[in-house]
Amino acid sequence: MTDGKQEHWDAVYRVKAADSVSWYQPMPEPSLRTLDELHLPATASLIDVGGGASSLVDRLLERGWSDLTVLDIAAPALEVAKARLRGGAAQVDWVVADITVWRPERGYDVWHDRALFHFLTEPAQRLAYRRALDAGTAPGSVVIIATFAPDGPERCSGLPVRRYDAAALAAEFSPAFILERDWREEHATPGGGRQSFQWCVLHRR
Numbered sequence: 001m002t003d004g005k006q007e008h009w010d011a012v013y014r015v016k017a018a019d020s021v022s023w024y025q026p027m028p029e030p031s032l033r034t035l036d037e038l039h040l041p042a043t044a045s046l047i048d049v050g051g052g053a054s055s056l057v058d059r060l061l062e063r064g065w066s067d068l069t070v071l072d073i074a075a076p077a078l079e080v081a082k083a084r085l086r087g088g089a090a091q092v093d094w095v096v097a098d099i100t101v102w103r104p105e106r107g108y109d110v111w112h113d114r115a116l117f118h119f120l121t122e123p124a125q126r127l128a129y130r131r132a133l134d135a136g137t138a139p140g141s142v143v144i145i146a147t148f149a150p151d152g153p154e155r156c157s158g159l160p161v162r163r164y165d166a167a168a169l170a171a172e173f174s175p176a177f178i179l180e181r182d183w184r185e186e187h188a189t190p191g192g193g194r195q196s197f198q199w200c201v202l203h204r205r
Helices: 005-015 029-037 056-062 075-091 123-136 166-171
Strands: 045-049 067-072 092-096 110-114 142-148 177-188 194-204
Touching: 029 056, 029 110, 029 142, 029 194, 045 056, 056 067, 056 075, 067 075, 075 092, 166 177, 166 194
Parallel strands: 045 067, 045 110, 067 092, 110 142
Antiparallel strands: 142 194, 177 194
């Protein structure tokens, strides 16, 4: 991400309630359903990239997952999640970082990204993301990723986005990652609008 992105996202979470941003989900059903369909054990390691204040980590802790990491550029977003989890927050590894400069020091079985990648509009940003992804996964790792679909919003939170269909999104990660399945989701925003998302599940060769 370019300079100023951290300040931008910090401001978003200071001005808006976490449950009022357009991407908010009361229940992260697409992510949970996908994890169920993949029959992943609760012992698997998972990183939620751009997870912010998402409740995915809450639901996974309830299901007995024990190796969870949440990364976001906005510290205020992570503080919302920590406060919500109370004592449970100590069971999660919280990382405040810009994904385009962050280098994981370990690997993850599951790399989950709902709505971060589409903010990377420049090729250099996407290449930097891919470097982090390559360092944070190994053969057999699963990537669950969602971006705005071609008919989704052109901007979000005041920033431009890059929209994808399944083929274009999979091409960003080939040839090391193989597309296993894809689907579209019509997300209902807290304000009553609709946003078209493209989801993909990929496996690393």
